[in-house]
Amino acid sequence: MKHPWRWIIGFCVIGGLVLLAVLPGGKKLEFEVAGEFQREVLVKLPTVGPFDMSITKTVAYLWITVGIILIVTIIVARSLKVHPGRFQYAMETLYELARDGIVGSVMKSGKKQWFPYIGGVFVFVLTCNLIGLIPLPFGDHHQTAFYTATANLNVTLMLALFTFLFTHYAGVRKNGALKYVKAWAPSGAPPVLKQVIWAIHVISEFFRLISLSVRLFANMVAGHAILAVFFAMALIFQSYLVAVALQGASVLIYMFEIFVAFIQAFIFAILSAVYIGGALDQDH
Amino acid sequence: MNPAAYRELGAGLAMGLGAIGPGIGLGIMIGKALESIARQPEVSGDIRTNMFIGIGVTEAVALYAFVVALILIFVAK
Numbered sequence: 001m002k003h004p005w006r007w008i009i010g011f012c013v014i015g016g017l018v019l020l021a022v023l024p025g026g027k028k029l030e031f032e033v034a035g036e037f038q039r040e041v042l043v044k045l046p047t048v049g050p051f052d053m054s055i056t057k058t059v060a061y062l063w064i065t066v067g068i069i070l071i072v073t074i075i076v077a078r079s080l081k082v083h084p085g086r087f088q089y090a091m092e093t094l095y096e097l098a099r100d101g102i103v104g105s106v107m108k109s110g111k112k113q114w115f116p117y118i119g120g121v122f123v124f125v126l127t128c129n130l131i132g133l134i135p136l137p138f139g140d141h142h143q144t145a146f147y148t149a150t151a152n153l154n155v156t157l158m159l160a161l162f163t164f165l166f167t168h169y170a171g172v173r174k175n176g177a178l179k180y181v182k183a184w185a186p187s188g189a190p191p192v193l194k195q196v197i198w199a200i201h202v203i204s205e206f207f208r209l210i211s212l213s214v215r216l217f218a219n220m221v222a223g224h225a226i227l228a229v230f231f232a233m234a235l236i237f238q239s240y241l242v243a244v245a246l247q248g249a250s251v252l253i254y255m256f257e258i259f260v261a262f263i264q265a266f267i268f269a270i271l272s273a274v275y276i277g278g279a280l281d282q283d284h
Numbered sequence: 285m286n287p288a289a290y291r292e293l294g295a296g297l298a299m300g301l302g303a304i305g306p307g308i309g310l311g312i313m314i315g316k317a318l319e320s321i322a323r324q325p326e327v328s329g330d331i332r333t334n335m336f337i338g339i340g341v342t343e344a345v346a347l348y349a350f351v352v353a354l355i356l357i358f359v360a361k
Contacts, residue, residue, distance in 0.1 A: 267340035
């Protein structure tokens, strides 16, 4: 039995691809990746001392994040049921992931006390990252564009600074300032080596601050830059064939970015939990 | 070559060479984690959590290279 339809469909597909390759592309456009990450001022406000108080794109994204978290949590908290619906079940899964997967698995003591901060950071970073994957009208001339507040070093550095301060606050409050600082070097080490280890530990505390903030920032910038390049490559190559292929590929990149958004929020929260837990239960 | 060309060359080299180490490290780590999960499936939750911590710490090294490349291209003049 022959299938003439197969041949017809095959010829149509090949003909379509050839047509796409032959068709002249649109106007060639200049594209600058760095422009996607500029902090455009939406509302100009006066400077107070050294601080520029104007409302930028980043601030707008942060407010949207906070608004979404507030609305979702209020709606869920108002309508709690014993037999949860889909939405409540999803929120409960997120809560359980933060409580058992992040705080419960890495902290020994102080779980109840530090869960609100770590769970809050997790949900905040996750929402920030995911909102960055929705095109919102904050681009040039109110075009829709991708941007995320966590692709700004100031935001991530602030979040990392919170973890840094809370780590030492927790350690000092639980162990006492002198004992906490002393325990940074192992007690059994010989005198000179002990001081060297202590100095290295102090430096490593500050590098935690840098690594925690730069990791999130660079991941988000890299992800959005790759997305922007994939979306814009069709304009640069001026070919419909490249456009079709790249739109397919950019869907895969987009799905990978959703995964990255989850993983980075998870890593930020779990490293905060590891640092705070390490300050609470000092092992040496 | 003019200085801009050197800058862009340096950015490419920084990213490319900086990705080698973390790539090898991530490969070894995830491979070992899968190996141990296959041997002891009952502790897979703990292993996965620790693996993600390790991924975060290792991956950051490649991202420092990325930040250096960005600085070379956009900031250094």
